[in-house]
Every structure is written in structure tokens, then in C-alpha cells.
Amino acid sequence: MYRYDEFDRDFIRDRSREFRAQVERRLAGELTEDEFKPLRLMNGLYLQLHAYMLRVAIPYGALNSRQLRQLGYIARRWDKGLGHWTTRQNIQFNWIKLVDVPEILDALAEVDMHAIQTSGNCIRNVTSDPYAGAAADEIEDPRIWAEILRQWSTNHPEFTFLPRKFKIAITGAAEDRAATLFHDIGIRIVGGPNGTKGFRIYVGGGQGRTPYVAQEMNAFLPQADLLSYLEAMLRVYNLHGRRDNIYKARIKILVNAIGIDAYRSEVEEEWQRIRSEEIDLPADEEARIRAQFSPPELPSRPIDSFMLTKTRAADPAFDRWMRHNVMAHRNPEYAIVSIAFKEPGGRPPGDVTADEMERVADAADRYAHGEIRVTYTQNLVLPHVARADLVDLYEDLKAAGLVAGNTDLITDIIACPGLDYCNLANARSIPIAQAITDRFADPERAELIGQLRLNISGCINACGHHHSGHIGILGVDKKGTEHYQITLGGSPSDEAAIGSIVGPSFPAEDVPDVIDKIVDTYLAQRSEDESFLATYARVGIEPFKEAIYGPR
Amino acid sequence: MPSVITANRLQDGVVVYLAAGNVWKTDLAEALVAHSETELARLEADAEKAAAGQIIVGAYAMDVELRDGKPAPKSVREKIRAAHRQTFPDLTEIGLH
Numbered sequence: 001m002y003r004y005d006e007f008d009r010d011f012i013r014d015r016s017r018e019f020r021a022q023v024e025r026r027l028a029g030e031l032t033e034d035e036f037k038p039l040r041l042m043n044g045l046y047l048q049l050h051a052y053m054l055r056v057a058i059p060y061g062a063l064n065s066r067q068l069r070q071l072g073y074i075a076r077r078w079d080k081g082l083g084h085w086t087t088r089q090n091i092q093f094n095w096i097k098l099v100d101v102p103e104i105l106d107a108l109a110e111v112d113m114h115a116i117q118t119s120g121n122c123i124r125n126v127t128s129d130p131y132a133g134a135a136a137d138e139i140e141d142p143r144i145w146a147e148i149l150r151q152w153s154t155n156h157p158e159f160t161f162l163p164r165k166f167k168i169a170i171t172g173a174a175e176d177r178a179a180t181l182f183h184d185i186g187i188r189i190v191g192g193p194n195g196t197k198g199f200r201i202y203v204g205g206g207q208g209r210t211p212y213v214a215q216e217m218n219a220f221l222p223q224a225d226l227l228s229y230l231e232a233m234l235r236v237y238n239l240h241g242r243r244d245n246i247y248k249a250r251i252k253i254l255v256n257a258i259g260i261d262a263y264r265s266e267v268e269e270e271w272q273r274i275r276s277e278e279i280d281l282p283a284d285e286e287a288r289i290r291a292q293f294s295p296p297e298l299p300s301r302p303i304d305s306f307m308l309t310k311t312r313a314a315d316p317a318f319d320r321w322m323r324h325n326v327m328a329h330r331n332p333e334y335a336i337v338s339i340a341f342k343e344p345g346g347r348p349p350g351d352v353t354a355d356e357m358e359r360v361a362d363a364a365d366r367y368a369h370g371e372i373r374v375t376y377t378q379n380l381v382l383p384h385v386a387r388a389d390l391v392d393l394y395e396d397l398k399a400a401g402l403v404a405g406n407t408d409l410i411t412d413i414i415a416c417p418g419l420d421y422c423n424l425a426n427a428r429s430i431p432i433a434q435a436i437t438d439r440f441a442d443p444e445r446a447e448l449i450g451q452l453r454l455n456i457s458g459c460i461n462a463c464g465h466h467h468s469g470h471i472g473i474l475g476v477d478k479k480g481t482e483h484y485q486i487t488l489g490g491s492p493s494d495e496a497a498i499g500s501i502v503g504p505s506f507p508a509e510d511v512p513d514v515i516d517k518i519v520d521t522y523l524a525q526r527s528e529d530e531s532f533l534a535t536y537a538r539v540g541i542e543p544f545k546e547a548i549y550g551p552r
Numbered sequence: 553m554p555s556v557i558t559a560n561r562l563q564d565g566v567v568v569y570l571a572a573g574n575v576w577k578t579d580l581a582e583a584l585v586a587h588s589e590t591e592l593a594r595l596e597a598d599a600e601k602a603a604a605g606q607i608i609v610g611a612y613a614m615d616v617e618l619r620d621g622k623p624a625p626k627s628v629r630e631k632i633r634a635a636h637r638q639t640f641p642d643l644t645e646i647g648l649h
């Protein structure tokens with residue numbers, strides 16, 4: 001993992017001191033709310049329905065056990081004992097008092113964390129593959145470049161007041177697990193000629209009220225050119241992006257208004273002008289950062305296959321967990337383990353208690369070299385677990401109530417906080433997610449359905465990624481009541497797609513039945529082990545429409 | 553239409569309602585109800601003072617219905633705010649009307 005140096009630490013402490021003074025001035029009446037709001041947003045502090053919400057940055061979703069324990073401490077001391085994993089691999093605390101925020105920022109700084117650039121019209125937390133550095137299908141560890149981008153974009157003076165917020169994702173694996181094509185800039189590490197590596201750059205993706213899948217900007221950018229090229233991309237956007245209309249201010253609107261070719265040629269021109277200005281990282285600095293991501297030493301740990309097979313046969317829940325929550329590691333004696341924060345009869349998706357944070361931190365220390373990742377699907381991952389330890393890890397997680405074996409199944413729902421918390425929402429997301437999770441509580445049925453991404457947003461801003469759900473649910477306000485619109489066929493992966501609206505919306509209490517009908521239609525129509533998306537592509541939307549609205 | 557003034561308390565963000573004696577209460581039932589534009593303007597002036605005095609933030613007037621003479625929330629959003637919580641496992645607990 002990247003380790004802060006004294007410069008980084010001083011910077012975070014300075015920012016914390018600065019915000020402490022700003023809070024004091026606000027409470028003393030020296031700053032009005034209009035003056036204070038942009039300052040608090042620069043430090044990730046929102047005012048929501050019931051309380052302040054503090055969003056803490058977790059760069060590319062990577063945490064160590066000490067940091068996770070400290071987040072647990074913060075949850076217990078200053079929140080209601082809760083945190084919430086976000087779809088940008090961050091954590092947010094939903095029950096925060098303004099007067100406590102300076103203390104919280106100090107507590108974060110103690111473990112090299114902060115809340116800077118988790119809000120505002122700047123470059124937000126760079127997201128990445130949660131399996132980075134461990135995945136069997138990886139070309140290169142994307143965290144190296146995510147960290148370089150973090151340092152470049154942190155307090156970047158030119159890009160602190162962009163027309164609108166700006167989101168970057170980078171992945172280094174064959175499979176896209178970071179939804180790169182739904183980002184302002186998506187970056188995929190690819191192989192080039194003679195064993196070189198470079199970046200395929202995509203631009204203009206995003207969800208919200210005008211969703212777009214990103215377009216290819218550059219098929220192969222040499223690695224050494226990354227920062228100057230992105231600087232040119234951001235500069236052209238900063239110059240031409242619309243500031244007169246918040247709904248048209250994202251780069252996706254610019255790129256689609258002038259066309260990808262026109263945007264590319266402007267960027268190219270700017271890039272040629274600035275690329276000699278020493279924006280790119282010197283090779284020794286790149287090597288210094290790269291060295292911090294050298295893989296942990298993974299000693300050989302032979303597996304007792306007989307014991308494992310026996311345990312799996314004796315315990316169906318463990319067997320299911322092995323099938324869905326244990327993923328291939330580049331070292332066959334090791335595995336990547338997903339810890340689910342969604343389960344039937346349980347929590348709002350992505351909610352985590354202080355106790356759970358501590359239990360996971362303990363498990364990470366015991367079994368996973370102290371490393372934890374947050375996924376954009378609002379779960380956690382232990383990236384390096386010896387397969388020989390899987391039974392013990394499972395028992396520890398079971399004691400903590402964290403062994404739902406449902407990764408990427410229908411109950412692994414992404415949901416925004418919705419109208420239960422959010423000032424922008426039109427409708428609630430959490431109880432809908434809980435009702436659907438309960439409806440599909442039978443693990444055998446969920447497994448029979450297979451991988452199915454179901455995403456819920458409480459308003460058109462799409463924080464719950466409904467556009468990219470195989471099944472998407474969007475909360476709308478229909479004459480003062482909560483209604484839900486269903487979309488089908490979205491995908492966050494390599495074949496990224498935006499879902500299509502099936503038809504008129506439904507009241508809240510009808511939604512679980514509607515989802516049931518959609519799933520039954522899929523099961524009736526699919527051939528053998530065909531995926532939901534493949535079936536949908538083959539049969540089209542009509543059978544689903546007929547199932548939920550009846551024959552015409 | 554009867555209405556009350558609501559806001560968030562500056563120090564902790566908790567939902568509050570303007571009650572008698574320029575006091576901000578967390579219980580909507582205790583809020584002062586304005587029955588006319590004039591009454592509402594008076595409450596709004598008091599809220600403005602409270603905002604200037606760092607008591608509350610983001611004050612606005614909201615429509616209420618009267619139940620046994622006490623103000624009660626109408627919209628889903630205001631029902632959730634008035635309940636001071638986010639867990640409503642029953643999809644119909646927050647009534648549609």
C-alpha cells in the first residue's frame with residue numbers, strides 16, 4: 001500500500017486545522033451558511049435530512065486494518081455506531097454533528113485519511129478494481145496509476161473549480177470490475193507492442209439524468225504520457241464545459257455536443273502544446289510509487305483438499321460461500337474473498353457497524369496481510385487469503401454475522417441512501433432493497449437465478465447506478481407518492497449498456513412482485529445456463545413487459 | 553393551508569420546528585401553525601432571526617394537516633424527517649396519503 005510521507009501528513013493536518021477554524025467561525029456567526037457551505041463541501045461535509053453527512057475518501061478503495069479500526073472508532077464515538085460503503089469505494093457517516101467534525105478529521109488524519117475532494121466540482125476519489133494486485137486476470141496493478149492520479153489531482157489548482165464533478169476509474173485486468181465506461185474518464189491498462197504497457201482511454205461516460213457509455217478516446221497511450229494527456233483532457237473540458245446549466249455541465253455533454261472527434265483533436269492540439277512542460281512523472285518518482293505496491297510475500301500454504309471437500313459437503317452455507325464469495329487469485333494457493341454487506345432480513349445495503357469494522361480488521365490481520373478493499377458494489381474484499389485458511393476465516397466471519405454467500409447474486413443490491421437520508425431523493429431506496437432481498441431470501445433460488453445485478457436509485461442523479469443494473473429501479477415522485485420505474489438490460493462491465501425503461505412506474509408495495517415476475521420470465525425463457533443479459537438480448541423486452549403489465 | 557416552519561439545527565443537523573416562544577422543537581406536534589399569509593410571514597421573520605443567530609439552518613415553510621388540532625406531516629419526505637429515523641421496514645408504514 002502507498003505510505004504517506006511527512007509532506008502528506010503535514011498537508012492533511014493543515015487542512016484539518018483550517019477546517020476547525022472555519023467551523024468555529026461558522027458557529028460564532030462570522031461565516032454565513034452561504035459562505036460556509038462551499039468550505040464544508042470541500043471537506044466532504046453535507047447537510048442531509050436528519051444530520052450532517054461526512055464522506056471520507058478511501059483512495060481506490062484500499063484500506064489497511066488500522067484505518068478500518070479507526071473508522072469503527074469514529075462510527076462508535078461520533079455516529080450512531082454505523083458507517084455506509086458508497087458506490088465510489090468510500091465510506092460515509094450519516095449521523096454526524098457539525099460540532100464534532102474537527103475532532104473527526106483529526107482522528108482520520110491520525111491514520112492518514114481525510115475527506116478532501118469527496119464533494120464539489122473537482123476530481124473525486126479515483127476508483128479501481130477491488131481485486132487489484134491479486135486478480136488472476138491482471139495485466140498490471142492499477143493502484144500504482146490510481147495513486148499517481150490521486151497525487152496529481154489532489155489540490156490541483158487548475159481543476160479545483162471545474163464546471164462539474166469529475167470521476168475517473170482505472171482497471172488493469174481483463175475483466176472490467178470498476179465500471180470504467182460509466183466514468184468521465186475510464187482507463188484500462190492494456191498490453192502494447194514489444195511487451196510494453198499502455199492505457200486505453202475512454203471519455204464521457206456517466207449515469208445521472210443523461211446517461212452515456214464512454215467512448216474510446218485513445219486506443220493506446222504510452223504509460224509515461226498519462227498525466228500530460230489527462231491534463232490536456234481536463235483543460236479542454238474546463239474551458240468548454242458548460243457552467244450555465246448544471247444539467248449540461250458534465251464532460252459527457254460536451255463530448256456528445258461537439259463529437260468525440262472534435263474533442264479528441266482539441267485535446268491533441270493542447271497536449272502537443274503542453275507535453276514538454278514536465279507535467280509527466282519522472283521515471284524515478286514513478287519507480288518510487290510503484291515500489292510501494294510491490295505484492296505482499298505470500299508463503300506457500302498447501303491446501304488440505306480432502307478436509308476442504310469434506311467441510312463443503314457437510315455445510316451447504318459454507319459451500320455456497322465458497323462458490324460465490326471466493327475468487328481466483330493469481331497465486332493458486334490463495335484466494336480473493338468477498339465479504340457481503342447485504343443479507344435477507346437485514347441491514348440497508350452497504351451499512352456497516354463499528355463492531356463489524358473491528359471484526360473485519362481483525363480478520364484482515366489474521367488472514368489477509370492487513371489489507372481490505374471497498375467495492376463500488378458496497379461490499380468489502382480481503383485480497384490475499386491463503387486457501388488453507390478459508391475455513392477458519394469463514395468461522396470468524398460467521399461469528400461476526402458476515403457470511404452471506406451472495407456476491408453478484410440478485411440480493412447483492414446496490415442502493416443509494418435514498419429519501420431515508422438524502423436531500424435530493426424523490427423516493428426511498430433502502431426499504432425497496434430490503435423488501436426485494438427478503439423476497440429472494442431463499443439462497444437456493446438466488447443461486448438458481450445466478451449472477452444478476454439489481455441496482456436502485458432514489459432519484460435521477462443515479463447514485464445507485466440503476467442505469468447499469470441488469471435490472472434497474474428508479475424512484476420517482478408521482479403526485480406526491482413514491483413510484484418506481486423499472487429498466488432492463490443495463491450492464492456495468494465490458495459490454496457496458498444503459499438499461500431500457502419497461503413501462504409505467506409502480507407504487508412501492510408492488511415492486512417486489514414486479515421483480516419476481518421479471519425473474520420468473522427470465523427463468524422461463526433462458527436456455528441452459530444463459531445469463532440474464534444474454535436472454536434479454538435474445539428475447540427482447542416484450543416477454544418481460546407482458547409478464548408485468550399483462551397481454552395487450 | 554396550515555403550515556409550519558422547519559429547519560435543521562446548526563450544531564448537529566437535527567430536524568426542528570419553530571414552536572411558541574421562539575423555541576425550536578424536534579416534535580412537529582409542538583410547532584406553531586400559521587393559518588394565513590400574515591401569520592406565516594411572522595414565523596418566517598422569526599426563523600430568519602434564528603438563522604442569523606446560528607440556531608438553525610435551511611429554514612422553510614411546509615404544509616401540514618391538522619390531526620386533533622396538532623400539525624402532522626403530509627409528504628413522504630416530511631414524514632421521514634418528522635420521524636427522525638430512516639428504518640421503515642414496512643413499505644406501507646409511511647402512508648401514501
